[in-house]
Structures are given as C-alpha cells and as structure tokens.
Amino acid sequence: MTVKVSSIGLKGLEGYRVQVEVRISPGTESMTIVGLPDASVKESRERVVAALSHFGADVTDQKVVVNLSPSEQKKNGPLFDLAIGIAALKELGMIESDVPRDTAFIGALSLDGTVEKAEGMLPALVSARELGLKQVYFPYDPFIPIHMLEGLDCVVVNHIEEVVNHLEGQSSLSFFPTPEQLEPTLSKIEPYSKDFLHVIGHEYPKRALEIAAAGEHNVLMTGPPGCGKSLLAETFPSILPSLTSKGQLEVMSLYQLAGEKRGVHHQVPFRHPHHSASSVAIIGGGSSPRPGEISLAHRGVLFLDEMAEFTKKTLERTWGRFSCPFW
Missing domain, CATH: 3.40.50.300 (P-loop containing nucleotide triphosphate hydrolases)
Incomplete structure (x- = not known):
C-alpha cells in the first residue's frame, strides 16, 4: 500500500502542489527519496527516521521509498519533512484516520519531532491558498501574517505528535496564535521618515x-x-x-x-x-x-x-x- 499526502514546493516565488508518496515494505534497511531532491531534501531521511522513533515506530529491516511528485520538478529545502513524517506514520498504521486530500503539511523536523520553520514558508502558504487547498499544518513564525491568509485554515503546530493527535480527533488546536503572538504581524500604518x-x-x-x-x-x-x-x-x-x-x-x-x-x-x-x-x-x-x-x-x-x-x-x-x- 502507498500513502499520499500533500505539501508545497517552490519554484522561485511560485508554488506547486507536491504529492508525497511513501511505501514501506520488508527488505534491506534503507530510506530512499526520489523525485529530483537536492541535498537538503535527501537529508530529510535522518530527521524523519529520528522523529518516527518518538512514536516507537521501528523501520528496522524495512525498505522505505519516498516519491516526491511531480518528478520532473526539482525539490529543495526541508519543507517536506513534516509531510514525509505524516505519510510514513500513516503507512506504519500509527494514524488510523484518513488524511484529507485538501490538507497540506509544511515544515522541517528536528530529531525529537519538533516542527520548525523553514525558508519559504510564506510563499508556500500563499501558493497553497491559490492552489485550492483548504487547510495547512505548519510551525509558528512571527513574520507570517496569518490574519491575511483568508480562506485558508492555518493550523499552527509545535510537534509532530500534535499533528497526529489532531488528525485522529484526540485534541483541538487553535487555527490562530494568541493575540500576543499575532501582534508582530499586524498591519501597521507608519509615517515615512522622508515625506x-x-x-x-x-x-x-x-x-x-x-x-x-x-x-x-x-x-x-x-x-x-x-x-x-x-x-x-x-x-x-x-x-x-x-x-x-x-x-x-x-x-x-x-x-x-x-x-x-x-x-x-x-x-x-x-x-x-x-x-x-x-x-x-x-x-x-x-x-x-x-x-x-x-x-x-x-x-x-x-x-x-x-x-x-x-x-x-x-x-x-x-x-x-x-x-x-x-x-
């Protein structure tokens, strides 16, 4: 069985939808990422495997294949870490609920499963809205004006476990950060220094x-x-x-x-x-x-x-x- 979840790739300022496909089968222990990934994407292997261990997931003697589609587009950056991790957990049976097709996952993973911000998150979120996606999971960044992304459900997460619990319906997450967190991103009308x-x-x-x-x-x-x-x-x-x-x-x-x-x-x-x-x-x-x-x-x-x-x-x-x- 192959699990598919969505993420967003960037080609300059323009974003496109990336289908993250994960298949785990018995075989020689390995994790291969295909789909024209660069070095930063290939390094996701170590981060994702370490994050999976937080759930007690064992991929020993397992062959993990990750395909980033469309395969003709070059992929760069760690934005796909969270999507790869969620797809792997779904393939391992750690997530029983279906992952909505109109939901995307953006963010880098640390070795303990913490979801961290990465370069290019704002253009990726803007592109997700333009591509018709309804919901996006991503880490908090004070320089992302969430209040301006109308029509997109922004689910701010700190750890991959929060994403899993929310998908399973075991916990509720605020779609918006607290007013104190939101304050740095509020639009301000400032006078010009030279008028x-x-x-x-x-x-x-x-x-x-x-x-x-x-x-x-x-x-x-x-x-x-x-x-x-x-x-x-x-x-x-x-x-x-x-x-x-x-x-x-x-x-x-x-x-x-x-x-x-x-x-x-x-x-x-x-x-x-x-x-x-x-x-x-x-x-x-x-x-x-x-x-x-x-x-x-x-x-x-x-x-x-x-x-x-x-x-x-x-x-x-x-x-x-x-x-x-x-x-």
Missing part, C-alpha cells in the same frame, strides 16, 4: 515625479551635486499608492526568500544599491538563486544613484525588467 510633502521648491521635478507615480513611469534625473536629486528620490515612495494585502504578501514573500526581514506595513519598498554591487546582487540568481535588488523593489522604487557608474552589463539587464520608477 514628499516636506520638500520645498523644486516644482518642476515634483510635477514630473507626480506624473511618474500616476503612470508607473521610469525617471532619469540629472543635475549638479547637491541640487536635491537624492532627496526627491528618497521622498518619492510617500506619494506612491500604499500596498494592498496582496501586495504586502508578495513583497514579504520576496524578502523571506532573500533572507531579509520585513514587517507587515503598507509602505512600498525602497531599494538603493551601491554602484559597486554586482549584477547578480541587483538582478538576482547565483549558485543558490535568490531575489536581487530588482525583485526586492517589487511594487516600489529602485533608486540607482550615479547610474553611469553601474556596469553596462548590469544596466542592460536591469532595463525593461522593472515596472516601477527607477533612476
């Missing part, structure tokens, strides 16, 4: 920036040093429309993938990279692909000060890839 309203004079460039804000145009400003170009650029975000809930989720997802912290607020992002930054830092990519400055300025402003100092390669790749104003 367009406070710029005195410069009527012509201010009029040009207002037109650029209305039409999402790119702007090139020239002039002698000290005439106010940088000040105008730094105050420009204050006249852009505030981020909607969807926009906030998109921007926060990009920042999480880049390993940067960003609170939940309505201010548009403002990025100001130095001209010595590499093309990879600005455009994104690398051996371990991460969003660059262009992506981190999504729905906001990318300010290229002293633009002539940037390399030709960087400017050519940047041009046409950014939909909002930059200098």
Whole structure:
C-alpha cells in the first residue's frame, strides 16, 4: 500500500502542489527519496527516521521509498519533512484516520519531532491558498501574517505528535496564535521618515515625479551635486499608492526568500544599491538563486544613484525588467 499526502514546493516565488508518496515494505534497511531532491531534501531521511522513533515506530529491516511528485520538478529545502513524517506514520498504521486530500503539511523536523520553520514558508502558504487547498499544518513564525491568509485554515503546530493527535480527533488546536503572538504581524500604518510633502521648491521635478507615480513611469534625473536629486528620490515612495494585502504578501514573500526581514506595513519598498554591487546582487540568481535588488523593489522604487557608474552589463539587464520608477 502507498500513502499520499500533500505539501508545497517552490519554484522561485511560485508554488506547486507536491504529492508525497511513501511505501514501506520488508527488505534491506534503507530510506530512499526520489523525485529530483537536492541535498537538503535527501537529508530529510535522518530527521524523519529520528522523529518516527518518538512514536516507537521501528523501520528496522524495512525498505522505505519516498516519491516526491511531480518528478520532473526539482525539490529543495526541508519543507517536506513534516509531510514525509505524516505519510510514513500513516503507512506504519500509527494514524488510523484518513488524511484529507485538501490538507497540506509544511515544515522541517528536528530529531525529537519538533516542527520548525523553514525558508519559504510564506510563499508556500500563499501558493497553497491559490492552489485550492483548504487547510495547512505548519510551525509558528512571527513574520507570517496569518490574519491575511483568508480562506485558508492555518493550523499552527509545535510537534509532530500534535499533528497526529489532531488528525485522529484526540485534541483541538487553535487555527490562530494568541493575540500576543499575532501582534508582530499586524498591519501597521507608519509615517515615512522622508515625506514628499516636506520638500520645498523644486516644482518642476515634483510635477514630473507626480506624473511618474500616476503612470508607473521610469525617471532619469540629472543635475549638479547637491541640487536635491537624492532627496526627491528618497521622498518619492510617500506619494506612491500604499500596498494592498496582496501586495504586502508578495513583497514579504520576496524578502523571506532573500533572507531579509520585513514587517507587515503598507509602505512600498525602497531599494538603493551601491554602484559597486554586482549584477547578480541587483538582478538576482547565483549558485543558490535568490531575489536581487530588482525583485526586492517589487511594487516600489529602485533608486540607482550615479547610474553611469553601474556596469553596462548590469544596466542592460536591469532595463525593461522593472515596472516601477527607477533612476
């Protein structure tokens, strides 16, 4: 018999549904993960086996095969740990209830069975909602705005045993954290440190920036040093429309993938990279692909000060890839 449970894989910012299939049969003791897993996914073997021992599950003299479908998509990260563990427990008979098909499991496992947060959880949750899943089990993360994920039952867990008990109907879990835990993720309206309203004079460039804000145009400003170009650029975000809930989720997802912290607020992002930054830092990519400055300025402003100092390669790749104003 083969057990199937759902999880979410990421391809950049876009998520897709992953069917985690587990089959356990008598044979030489081993655990094999197939479906184009990278090294971080293959390491799930040790974490899952250690977590299973918490339930007294013995896989000695058992051959465990884990298939991550669709097999043509590369899998990375420890997000599948919890799903693999639940599927293995179901296959071993430790879970008698059926696992709903519209339920997904996201999170990394520690050796004692604790469910821990992993990189990319927010974009995975947003994708789960878009894919039509109704319920997701995942660990608590103070930087995930659960209150903004409408239409998705978010079940926050601390240990894999809590997941098992909840699936069996032996315990109830709150779909939302306590108000004290939720407070860091509540949307806040914060004033801009530099407001367009406070710029005195410069009527012509201010009029040009207002037109650029209305039409999402790119702007090139020239002039002698000290005439106010940088000040105008730094105050420009204050006249852009505030981020909607969807926009906030998109921007926060990009920042999480880049390993940067960003609170939940309505201010548009403002990025100001130095001209010595590499093309990879600005455009994104690398051996371990991460969003660059262009992506981190999504729905906001990318300010290229002293633009002539940037390399030709960087400017050519940047041009046409950014939909909002930059200098």
